[in-house]
Amino acid sequence: MGRENTINTDVIVVGGGMVGSLTAAALGCCGLDVVLLEKNPPAEFNPLQHDLRVSAVSFATERMFSAVGAWDNVHLMRACPFRRMLVWDDQSEASTLFNSADIGHQHLGHIVENRVLQLALWECLRSLENVRLLCPASIEHLEVDTARAVVTLGNQTKLTTPLVIAADGARSQIRELAGLGVTGESYDQHALVATVTTALSQQDITWQRFTPHGPQAFLPLTGNRASMVWYQSADYIAELKAMSGQCFLKAMQKEFPERLGELNEVIGIGSFPLHWQHAEQYVAPRVALVGDAAHSVHPLAGQGVNMGMLDAAALVECVVGRYSSNADIGSLRSLRPYERWRKGNNAVMIKMLDGIHHAFQPDDSGAGMLKLLRTAALNSVDRIRPLNSLCMKLAMGLAGDLPRLAKGQLPV
């Protein structure tokens, strides 16, 4: 720390969750001085405890972790690879199976606890001398002028930088302080998430069933454990959560498909309200948004954090390019290419996931049009090989204009 408690740095990243930590690690690996601010320290990894929040991590995200040296750390804790994904419509029994072997890959992705992903990145941040992790840190003030941004912390430390990256989640304080607006809507569903142990081991497959009462998903974890997700009304979820462990297991067993087999034990239960949200701009002078600070999506296809990781990778590539030519990395000229790269792609994904959510709602028209369309769509994706492969590649983050980090390379 310098005189008068002032720290000067190349970049400040606000939010040390999964996306902010990857951003800081990648910038640090490319030689920039970074300060990462996180308000809540994560609990240490304990093999006997489980984080209820898990993510389906795409192949592209795995490559980004490898590029910064964090993927081995994930495996030192735990991660469950899955090779197949089955999606079916309960009302028509139309289904689609995705199998990584069909596109020559060993797996489609991994199911990993969010805290494991965050801790794996923090381990790597601690080994980078040019990255400072300040936690717990609270932000009191953000001031932006033509030459720099000044962030004042709750303890009155001042940090000056040409660029502040907001990775502080859906309710981003930095987005608000920078005056960047959002559009969005709440869904009339919440997500019930339960970590359970199962009698059967079916660790290489994730499945998703669409029912008239909302989608249900099964995500395998290591051992005979799984994460079950049910998108349902807030009232019904409150009823389920109020049940005792055994009653809850019975209710889930009755409502979930038989193929799940017997449920032995509930390890944890929680629920999350759902909404979609999109920032009207991703950048302002000296500020850029990544991850949920820029967009939140319906989690039914497990894309939220993977989209955020692609934001991080694209922003790092734009910033590192400008930094190495001694340009002002916080100017709109440096930041707009990032916005152009990611905002349109994310808008398409938000619309697509919103469309899937609505397509699987009960069909009030009585004409059964939605059901016919769903059946046609699921059967086509199942039977038309090139379409099936394209969907897999999109979900794995292997299609489109990929940043170098998503190909497993640092952009230096």
Ligand SMILES: Cc1cc2nc3c(=O)[nH]c(=O)nc-3n(C[C@H](O)[C@H](O)[C@H](O)COP(=O)(O)OP(=O)(O)OC[C@H]3O[C@@H](n4cnc5c(N)ncnc54)[C@H](O)[C@@H]3O)c2cc1C
């Ligand atoms: C039920 C459910 C299931 C999901 N499943 C998947 C899935 O399978 N795959 C997938 O890709 N995505 C999934 N998602 C979405 C995913 O969880 C989010 O997209 C992801 O958490 C966003 O990461 P983030 O780092 O951008 O934000 P966050 O995870 O919200 O992290 C933000 C961080 O910033 C910190 N912070 C906030 N404010 C400040 C501040 N003022 N100062 C300092 N620090 C601050 C917070 O403490 C936190 O650590 C799911 C979401 C839900 C609700």
